[in-house]
Amino acid sequence: MKNSTKNILTILSFLTFSISFAQNIEGVVKTGENIPLEAANIVIKGTTSNTTSDQNGKFSIDSRGKLPLTLLVQYVGYKTTEIELADLPIAPLQITIKEENELIEVVVSSRRRIEKVQDVPIAVSVITGKQAEQTGAFNVNRIKELVPSVQLYSSNPRNTGINIRSLGSPFGLTNDGIDPGVGFYVDGVYYARPAATTLDFIDVEQIEVLRGPQGSLFGKNTTSGAFNITTRKPSFTSGADFEVSYGNYAFLQAKASVTGALGKKVAGRISFSGTQRDGLIDNVATGRPTNSLNNQGIRGQLLFTPSENTNIILAADITTQRPDGYAQVVAGVAPTQRAAYRQFDAIIKDLNYQLPSQNAFDRKIDHDTPWRSGQDMGGISLNIDTKIGTGTLTSTTAWRFWNWDPSNDRDFTGLQVLAKSQNPTRQTQFTQEVRYAGQLTSKLSGVVGAFFIDQTSQTDGTEESGNAQWRFSQSSTSPLWKTPGLFEGYGIKTDARIRASSAAVFGQVDWAITERLHVLPGVRYNFDKKDAQYSRTTYGGLQTTDPALLALKKSVYSDQSFASNTDNTDFSGNITVSYKASDKINAYATYAKSYKPVGVNVAGLPTDSKGLPLLDLAVIKPEKVNHYEVGVKTSPFKNSIFNLTFFNTEIKDFQTNVQAAELGVNRGYLANADKVRVRGVELDASFVFSQHLTVNAAATYTDGKYVKFTNAPLPLEETGAPVAFKDVSGSTLPGASKWAGSLGGELSDNAKFFGNKGKIFLAVDSYARSEFSSSPSASKYLVVPGYAIFNARLGFRASDGLSIHFWGRNLLNKDYYEQLLPAGGNAGQYAAVLGDQRTYGITLKYSL
Secondary structure (H helix, E strand, C coil), rough: HHHHHHHHHHCCCCCCCCEECCCCEEEEEEECCCHHHHCEEECCCCCCCCEECCCCCEEEEEEECCCCCCCEEEEEEECCCEEEECCCCCCCEEEEEEEEECCCEEEEECCCCEEHHHCCCEEEEEEEEEHHHCCCCCHHHHCCCCCCEEEEEEEECCCCCECCCCCCCCCCCCCCCCCCEEEEECCCCEEEEEHHHHHHCCCEEEEEEEEECCCCCCCCCCCCCEEEECCCCCCCCCCCEEEEEEECCCEEECCCEEEECCCCCEEEEEEEEEECCCEEEEEECEEEECCCEECCCCCCEEEEECCCCCCEEEEEEEEEHHHCCCCCCCEEEECCCCCHHHHHHHHHCCCCCCCCCCHHHHHEEECCCCEEEEEEEEEEEEEEEEEECCCCEEEEEEEEEEHHHHHHHHCCCCCCEEEEEEECEEEEEEECCCCCEECCCCCEEEEEEEEEEEEEEEEEEEEEEEHHHHHHCCCCCCHHHHHHCCCCCCCEEEEEEEEECCCEEEEEEEEEEECCCCEEEEEEEEEEEEEEEEEEEEECCCCCCCCCHHHHHHCCCCCCEEEEEEHHHHHHHEEEEEEEEEECEEEEEEEEEECCCEECCCCCCCCCCCCCECCCCCECEEEEEEEEEEEEECCCCCEEEEEEEEEEEEEEEEEEEEECCCCCEECCCEEEEEEEEEEEEEEEEEEEECEEEEEEEEEEEEEEEEEECCEEECCCHHHHCCEEECCCCCEECCCEEEEEEEEEEEEEEEEECCCEEEEEEEEEEEEEEEEECCCCCCCCCCCCCCCCCCCEEEEEEECCCEEEEEEEEECCCCEEEEEEEEECCCCCCEEECCCCCCCEEEEEEEEC
């Protein structure tokens, strides 16, 4: 039955092979200790052709005239080895396989060449596609549980910030006028919008998380790190994977990937991922749960190999997201410094309203404005790799788009304060990167490249008041505020456009002074230009010519229009000294001068006492970064890794996002903090204690502070104070936990399942972080308490055939916040992005 199933699935694959006469392939299988391995299973992948090795480890298998092909070498307790053969070998193959629980030497491509991660003088964490799948990390938000230096905050896909070491994106609501400080790359293509991090991974091979500035290695300048994600490439050997998961809250996730030859020099791969789940929050007003999952994605690739030195990959993908979410739950009320009648509790009492619950973890809302977070993201890319001399010339050309279609309830209540709050956005980007990487001389290697990106963004937004707006906006005891229909239907239409272009040349050299001592200087020259236009027009409400009533309306929303055009050039660089004291100790020290480009405000500006926009805030100065890092990578004993990194980053003119008390500032506005400083220590460790037990751990200590920020916005509880700004110098940066860490382990043993050889395993992992501020200016009400969550998996896995495991996330059902944020207008109520409650389910996977 098993062989019949394999045959049927193989026939259904779109794979074709060149045919030649049958000929045997011979070889010898040995262990890492050079001991011949008897009874190893050798399979031609995608076929039923198989054999076993004899007592001397020797084998012979009929190729059946099918080339190219891939041999699978399997043995219980050892890692399955794949060997791709384009031609029949002249001599017997010498095959060495490693123990299943032997610590594998992970290789990375972050320096544009394949090398062992322990040899790279960069703080980098690596998550393989298999690890991500097994831990349920199907997007970046789950990856943060494995790499505690990563922070991701998302009140919806558009308002998503991804940080490394607490730096990268301003904490809070997103503004399109600045660049992220964390680069996000998939197969060499830069994704400009942070919303990409909320989408599901599709057929991922490996995720590299690089920490610290990476301006001399990657096309787009990054000040705090980068995600370098590679997907599985097309293969000339047939293969397929099918996976389905089911869990509570009607969680359903399906994945599939099929690859194979389409011709002698053309191979293809097509991959699909879909995720659905019912909502986790009850809307008592509509009678149905909200915050559901509804994601679908497909990715196709064609590989063309015109010669043995050239690979060309054409890839296209599209992902859609149609959840009924991301609703936030009122988490509390902060008393402000406004008059007593302007406090939230007094306001809702006058309106005869009660919150559906005083406890956020009852997970109940009564929002009257529908939540919608629809997004489409996709693109096409052409990647050409060709070997020239001792290096490789790479060209990556890509076009991508992002369409965002939201609806929000920014007052977080069942009152019609804001009847509409939506800012649909259409964004496109074109990127071109060309680089050459390789060995220049016997002592010099490196990479040099050029990069260009052109982005356009257009937002056509609407914000409209409801019948309760008058009471929330009331700023005096004048009876005119109660004028019937004064604010109902009164709103603004916004038109925000931005075009951003950037061009750069960059390079880094690795100079081997001795075999153990290397010096690595890197440079970058960048040009950035941004043109922005913003206008908003009021409409609706009571039509009147009464100057007093018009003044009240203008105090809520007013017309505003401005344009900003700016450009900037920058020369930056870094230098690293690396010393490999022994095969088990590699130390390095780095200094980097980096920057984040100039920014522009495209979401409205605060106004002065005359109601005019503060135009001096339209353009935001670029960040200037000085970064120091010292690290040591060690292997204290066999099958172990223990790495330590010490870092210190100082940023002048730090770009931060602040929430204005004015409703007309739709998503907050950007400002510069004079100086911030983040320093800390990171630990990464992995240990294989035996072929049955592995343990991994990661931890980070981070001390992030505003060194000088004298014009910070007022914290929520100080809204209404006689001053407009506050000096928060010396206070903690938002989103920065002092401590964060992960700890996990796996216990496994050899087993058989439906005739398949593999491993039965029990895995447990945990993630914890200490409290952090959730406000640009520290507020005692907007502090997210520390928390810890525990996950586990139990099952059977095999590299070929059927695998199954049961999983549970947040097993202790911990109630925790991921983010706290004030309601629009800063009336005192604040809401929470809640962490998921306990979830559990089963996953089945079939590979051939």
